[in-house]
Amino acid sequence: MTFCLDSVIIPPENDEPIKNAVILLHGYGGDGKDISMLTYNWRRFLKNTVFLCPDGHEQCKINPVGFQWFDLSKDEEEYILTKSIEAENVIKKFIDEIKTKYKLSNSKIVLSGFSQGCMMSINVGLTSNEEFSCIVGFSGKIINKKNLQKRIKNKTKMLLLHGDQDEIVGSNHLLEAKDFFERNKFNIQTNIIRNCGHHIPIESSSLALNFIKKNLQT
Numbered sequence: 046m047t048f049c050l051d052s053v054i055i056p057p058e059n060d061e062p063i064k065n066a067v068i069l070l071h072g073y074g075g076d077g078k079d080i081s082m083l084t085y086n087w088r089r090f091l092k093n094t095v096f097l098c099p100d101g102h103e104q105c106k107i108n109p110v111g112f113q114w115f116d117l118s119k120d121e122e123e124y125i126l127t128k129s130i131e132a133e134n135v136i137k138k139f140i141d142e143i144k145t146k147y148k149l150s151n152s153k154i155v156l157s158g159f160s161q162g163c164m165m166s167i168n169v170g171l172t173s174n175e176e177f178s179c180i181v182g183f184s185g186k187i188i189n190k191k192n193l194q195k196r197i198k199n200k201t202k203m204l205l206l207h208g209d210q211d212e213i214v215g216s217n218h219l220l221e222a223k224d225f226f227e228r229n230k231f232n233i234q235t236n237i238i239r240n241c242g243h244h245i246p247i248e249s250s251s252l253a254l255n256f257i258k259k260n261l262q263t
Contacts, residue, residue: 046146050099050139053077055084057093063147064093065178065261067155068140070162072184073117074108076100080159083245087254091261097143102135114165126189129168136169150175155257156201157181159245160214164188167203167222176201179260181253183245184211186218190225202232204256206249208241 057063067087071080077098084096101112114136115128143149155178158166163185170180176199183206187193203226207219216237226233234256238248 046142048097048099048139048142048146049135050102051077052097052099053081055081055088055096055098057091057095058088061093063095064149065091065095065153065155066143066147066149067091067094067096067157067257068143068166069096069098070114070136070156070158070165071098071101071112072158072160072162073113074105074111075159075162076112080162083250083253086250087257090254090258094261095147099136099139102132114161117161122189126192129165129188132165133169133172136165137173140169140173151177153178153261155179155181155261157183157253157257158185159183160185160243163205168193170199170201170203172196172198174198179203179257181256182206183249183253184208184214184243186214187222187225190221194229197229200229200231202260204234204236204253206236206238206245206252208238208243208246208249210241211243213243 069080077100081098101114103113105111105113106118114132156166156170163182180203207216209216223235
């Protein structure tokens with residue numbers, strides 16, 4: 046079966062049968078290969094799990110060798126929201142393909158992403174009809190709180206991680222997201238990593254792995 050998004054796919058070790066999936070969405074200008082680096086440590090501890098790291102459906106306008114989930118060349122709220130919802134629909138189709146190929150339910154799928162990929166993980170995860178195993182977001186934010194508030198369909202558990210020195214997406218966005226989700230009665234955990242910029246340090250990777258292990262119960 047061919048997926049609608051070109052993807053780096055990392056199978057379980059030792060040809061184990063696939064019982065779970067972790068979907069990793071890259072940041073603006075990145076690609077699936079970039080974020081797949083996380084999996085080489087995680088796969089040792091997440092048995093029976095396939096990792097799927099798709100390229101965004103659009104070529105990045107600022108970095109033509111990379112991809113984007115939505116365009117950022119226009120700093121217009123409605124434009125960004127419209128483009129992000131287009132991306133949601135593409136990712137939801139991709140998830141449906143994964144569910145069919147591997148015979149998985151949402152409860153066996155983890156959504157995770159970095160920066161723009163984190164934003165998409167939140168929106169896709171919470172506007173789907175069924176809860177996912179969990180959502181893990183690195184260095185992201187809520188794209189549009191008013192719009193998301195209207196479209197929430199489930200309360201998937203979340204872990205959000207952010208560097209306190211993030212120069213691209215300020216760590217205040219994590220605090221705003223935490224407030225939003227707590228007011229909406231979500232089960233959310235957050236962690237601000239000290240002396241960390243806009244990247245995923247080992248500490249964040251380890252916290253994410255432990256959260257995923259707990260929720261996938263592999």
